[in-house]
Amino acid sequence: MTAVPERGAAVGVARRLAAVVDRHRADLIALSHDLHRHPELAFAEHRSSAAVAEALVAGGFQVTRNVVGLDTAFVARAGTGDLRVGVFAEYDALPGLGHACGHNMIAAIAVGAGLALAEVADELGLTVEVYGTPAEETGGGKVLMLERGAFDGLACAGMVHPGPVDVVGARSLALADLAVEYSGVESHASAAPHLGRNAGDAVTVAQVALGLLRQHLEPGQQLHGIVARGGDAPNIVPASTELLYYLRARSRESLDRLYARAEACFAAGGLATGCTHAVREVSPPYAELTPDPWLAGAYRRAIEGRGRTPIAPESEEHFLLGSTDMGNVSREIPSLHPTIGIDAGGAVTHQPAFAAACVSPSADLGVVDGAVALAEAFAAAAADEQQRARLVRGARE
Structure with missing residues (x-):
């Protein structure tokens, strides 16, 4: 020794x-x-x-x-x-x-x-x-x-x-680093909007839901993000959009609870607009x-x-x-x-x-x-x- x-x-x-x-x-x-x-x-x-x-x-x-x-x-x-x-x-x-x-x-x-x-x-x-x-x-x-x-x-x-x-x-804080992709259907935003499924609207619904969730977060929980991809042109119904979001909490256990609630908000965007969505981990959880x-x-x-x-x-x-x-x-x-x-x-x-x-x-x-x-x-x-x-x-x- x-x-x-x-x-x-x-x-x-x-x-x-x-x-x-x-x-x-x-x-x-x-x-x-x-x-x-x-x-x-x-x-x-x-x-x-x-x-x-x-x-x-x-x-x-x-x-x-x-x-x-x-x-x-x-x-x-x-x-x-x-x-x-x-x-x-x-x-x-x-x-x-x-x-x-x-x-x-x-x-x-x-x-x-x-x-x-x-x-x-x-x-x-x-x-x-x-x-x-x-x-x-x-x-x-x-x-x-x-x-x-x-x-x-x-x-x-x-x-x-x-x-x-x-x-x-x-x-x-513990961290989940997420990308959320929405897939809809393109269409002419003026001539035939009824034929489209707006992935940009899915982003809006999800972010409104996440904003309302903030009132009910546990102490130490946080969520914040950006729209990484919102569409290509105003006259095209967006068919592909992406959110990048961080979820944070004081522990991995609290983060898991926040993840479940945030995922419901992401899903709501797709459900309300007729789009599909997929959540991907950009980084392994911290x-x-x-x-x-x-x-x-x-x-x-x-x-x-x-x-x-x-x-x-x-x-x-x-x-x-x-x-x-x-x-x-x-x-x-x-x-x-x-x-x-x-x-x-x-x-x-x-x-x-x-x-x-x-x-x-x-x-x-x-x-x-x-x-x-x-x-x-x-x-x-x-x-x-x-x-x-x-x-x-x-x-x-």
Whole structure:
């Protein structure tokens, strides 16, 4: 069994982790800015994935690409210890908004934390694994990787996401990402409307039903969507339309209940207009995020040591982050998914101003602080005999 460092040695490890990140500071910031300049969408992050992987190769990691059949996923490994730590990098962007969710920062933080942990892997008995995880915004890359066994044997996992404020034990909502297609019959909208079956009207009926449903949603349930395809011309009765909708809830169980009620609204559109409809899952369902309490406490101590003041633990449950496929991982593996606060002038994620802020000086500082704190949290777990045993035992079960 790996020897557990004494208190003084643990402090020394923390200082070394910070020194490694500081040594790579310029390269980490350059990587963050480079990804930001070249945004790529879900499952098409070829340049971004390669850039992140190459940064790890340069740091001495062994990289395996095309993990579990996903050509923009990879795993980079260093060390041979029995405590396998997974650090997750995201790098997909948003349509039209680029890196308005700060995945450029997430990737750079992951590289920095990975390089720091690799420096102390031998003495802490670590195998450090940095995963390139595609398609978080839509597509559920981590869900696919989890289901296909990419994370089998990991003792713990974590990543750091930018946000308006520092939140350690961040929570998220479960998510269903749906496409609803309606099929009707074309006809001349003026000369022979009676011969048509209007798929555009089906969309309208469905959205009215969903709007009325909102009064009766459970606390924490949400639904929101867009008309992705509404027809071709005003003088043609639309025969093919599509809705894209997100359903969210505080848990997968609550999401299942919302799904049943929303599906009835989708069906109502088809029934009222004589159209057929089909519901398709665009992404696998995302579970709610459940951070590991001990890892969250270790990260809190580390990030406070960087001079930051995260929101109080009792406020975290009410500070929801939307949804993430990291939620599915957190149900299976002890996980950490804090947010690192950046100065975005009041903007929040998925706004253009937040995208601009993700390459600001405060974002660059966030890359450094996030990398150091994430590495320190995992190093603290490795150095704590009880927690180490818990994590290693859980990975083997």
